[in-house]
Amino acid sequence: MVYGGFGISLVLTALGAVLAWAVEVDAEGFNLNTIGIILFVVGLIGILLSVAGGFAREREVVREPRADVTVVER
8 A cells, every 4th residue: 555655746746747848937046947857856756665665565464472461261
């Protein structure tokens, strides 16, 4: 199961794609296209990590009985 990081990464990827390829703005001091590419790449990395983490989380946990607890059967 993949948790909330996947959704945030998907939003970052979409926002980055829009800023990189759909917005044409001339601004001084920063470039929206560059910010868009950075957000797009960060979003893709987040998606990959979320998917990889989802596979890693699927494992069975077996608990051993505690030695300091006495079980009394009736």
